[in-house]
Amino acid sequence: MTMAGYLAVSFTGLASRNSAVDSRSWVCGAPMERLCNNVEWSKSKVPGGVRAVLQVGSEAKEGLSKNVEGVLGLDVVSESEPREKGFLSMGKTKLVCTIGPACSSMEDLEVLALGGMDVARLNLCHNTREWHLDMIRKIKKLNKEKGFCVSVMIDTEGSQVHVVDHGAPSSIKVEEGSIWLFTAKKLDGSSPCTVQANYPGFSEGIKIGDELVIDGGMAGFQVIEKIGHDLKCKCIDPGLFLPRAKFSFWRDGRILERNNELPTLSTKDWADIDFGISEGVDFIAVSFVNDSSAISCLKDHLSSKSPKPIRVLAKIESLEALHNLENIVEASDGIMIARGDLGVDIPLEQIPTVQEEITYICRQMNKPVIVASQLLESMVEYPIPTRAEVADVSEAVRQYADALMLSGESAIGSYGQKALSVLRLASNRMESWSRYEGRQVLPHKRQLGLSPSERIAEQICNCAAEMADNLGVDAIFVYTKHGHMASLLSRNRPNSPIFAFTDEESTRMALTLQWGVIPLFTDLTDDMEFNVIKSADLLKAKGVIQKGDAVLVVSDVTPTSSASSTAFQSIQVKTIS
Numbered sequence: 001m002t003m004a005g006y007l008a009v010s011f012t013g014l015a016s017r018n019s020a021v022d023s024r025s026w027v028c029g030a031p032m033e034r035l036c037n038n039v040e041w042s043k044s045k046v047p048g049g050v051r052a053v054l055q056v057g058s059e060a061k062e063g064l065s066k067n068v069e070g071v072l073g074l075d076v077v078s079e080s081e082p083r084e085k086g087f088l089s090m091g092k093t094k095l096v097c098t099i100g101p102a103c104s105s106m107e108d109l110e111v112l113a114l115g116g117m118d119v120a121r122l123n124l125c126h127n128t129r130e131w132h133l134d135m136i137r138k139i140k141k142l143n144k145e146k147g148f149c150v151s152v153m154i155d156t157e158g159s160q161v162h163v164v165d166h167g168a169p170s171s172i173k174v175e176e177g178s179i180w181l182f183t184a185k186k187l188d189g190s191s192p193c194t195v196q197a198n199y200p201g202f203s204e205g206i207k208i209g210d211e212l213v214i215d216g217g218m219a220g221f222q223v224i225e226k227i228g229h230d231l232k233c234k235c236i237d238p239g240l241f242l243p244r245a246k247f248s249f250w251r252d253g254r255i256l257e258r259n260n261e262l263p264t265l266s267t268k269d270w271a272d273i274d275f276g277i278s279e280g281v282d283f284i285a286v287s288f289v290n291d292s293s294a295i296s297c298l299k300d301h302l303s304s305k306s307p308k309p310i311r312v313l314a315k316i317e318s319l320e321a322l323h324n325l326e327n328i329v330e331a332s333d334g335i336m337i338a339r340g341d342l343g344v345d346i347p348l349e350q351i352p353t354v355q356e357e358i359t360y361i362c363r364q365m366n367k368p369v370i371v372a373s374q375l376l377e378s379m380v381e382y383p384i385p386t387r388a389e390v391a392d393v394s395e396a397v398r399q400y401a402d403a404l405m406l407s408g409e410s411a412i413g414s415y416g417q418k419a420l421s422v423l424r425l426a427s428n429r430m431e432s433w434s435r436y437e438g439r440q441v442l443p444h445k446r447q448l449g450l451s452p453s454e455r456i457a458e459q460i461c462n463c464a465a466e467m468a469d470n471l472g473v474d475a476i477f478v479y480t481k482h483g484h485m486a487s488l489l490s491r492n493r494p495n496s497p498i499f500a501f502t503d504e505e506s507t508r509m510a511l512t513l514q515w516g517v518i519p520l521f522t523d524l525t526d527d528m529e530f531n532v533i534k535s536a537d538l539l540k541a542k543g544v545i546q547k548g549d550a551v552l553v554v555s556d557v558t559p560t561s562s563a564s565s566t567a568f569q570s571i572q573v574k575t576i577s
């Protein structure tokens, strides 16, 4: 036998059958009281009925686990982590790696997976369809054959005004005082100091005297003449022109907000999305989202075309997106703070506060958030990061971002694996420092659910996370169909790892992006007691949990059988025996 019995407090009658708790003296009163106070629960309002139960246990229910057997889809990295580090020190912040030529072999990908890569990102603006197909297949093969749980994210190219040709194959130096022509016309190959933009309307509304800034400050020009739709400019801030460099325009010291007519999802993007659907990717990150309409449109497309749920992330990389932030977060399944392009559209000094604000809003609205770009940029070339980069990574972890992303560091850098281990070490360090120093900031949590059952689920997770911290349990177990309960727990950023058991493969893969959640695939039955015992036995058999470990179990399961339509929502505290 693995799991223990229960003290049950039912929501309908709120009757405590046994107020005694076991030898470890776990407390159930206070959180339960709060749970009840905060929920205006009315049985008659709940479709099909909801049973919410708090259970605290120590009595052994002998025999229940005798026939337990089954498969537990626990990935190899999560299996070894608690054994090596202990539960509390397990990494909570998820890690995303951009896959590129520097990490495209099976061996490279395996090293990244072993190093803690949770999500592999493929940026479809680079390389060929065949190359990306090969990468997706390799990652899926690794998961299948080597037991990893790495999800696949494709990132659309999107439409933005950028340079298509600046007369050189790579970067080019821009000298102070040099005169350049910016045009949308195709270059004939021999036009020095001429730059071709991808969008004919790039110069609309621009006046003589305006400043044209490249890639957020790589170089700067002043417009000295308008020739038709072309701009003649003088370099006032020397620097570098990179391939695909982006423009921003400034007037009187302020950035000009410009709505171009480029669609968020181009014809190429739609073709790439259908490719992603056919290859069964887990996430689609949409570039240059300006409002929620592109996200809603993509979600409609996915619900009719994709045989499995694919999560849609909005990349926040424009001023317009910031104006529509809450609507975009609401419409999406998650957010990427694309600091690279965002730094072209807003002044660089605003990036840190904007990042903190977006991270906060995402947590309020219970959507996972990735902090992306230039986290360890110097590691594209050097084997160690700058101290400032480590501080930047730590700050994103302190802000409780769900995930951190490597870009060029893993895609083209010489030290991708090292960069990943720097992310891991720096995030582990900040997570444990915040925990031991009690520096965790617990913001007021916005109420999310509207229906009674949604509100109960939310309150159960809030209280369960608080209980888990107060009791110092070793792990939290949650049983979840679509990942909602797991995400509600994760939103509370509890100290213990959250083992999320699901029988939906797409839920398992989506949870790879959620802070502190270890997703596991297992069969779930309508018998919650059996599910708990079975999953505990399987984790025990793998050496992940041990006798004496305290586990807080949260469930929100609507039975599949027609015999009972009652949802079973509960918190139980168990000792592994």
Ligand SMILES: Nc1ncnc2c1ncn2[C@@H]1O[C@H](COP(=O)(O)OP(=O)(O)O)[C@@H](O)[C@H]1O
Pocket (backbone or CB within 6 Å): 098, 099, 100, 101, 123, 125, 126, 127, 340, 406, 407, 408, 409, 411, 412
């Ligand atoms: N699939 C790929 N093939 C070739 N190069 C890639 C690929 N993915 C990324 N890169 C390289 O890595 C760099 C970082 O990639 P990414 O994070 O997509 O940022 P960005 O496109 O904004 O530069 C890119 O500039 C590109 O040089």
Ligand SMILES: C=C(OP(=O)(O)O)C(=O)O
Pocket (backbone or CB within 6 Å): 123, 155, 287, 317, 337, 338, 339, 340, 341, 342, 372, 373, 407
């Ligand atoms: C992640 C980003 O997007 P991309 O790599 O597509 O430029 C970014 O701009 O920070």
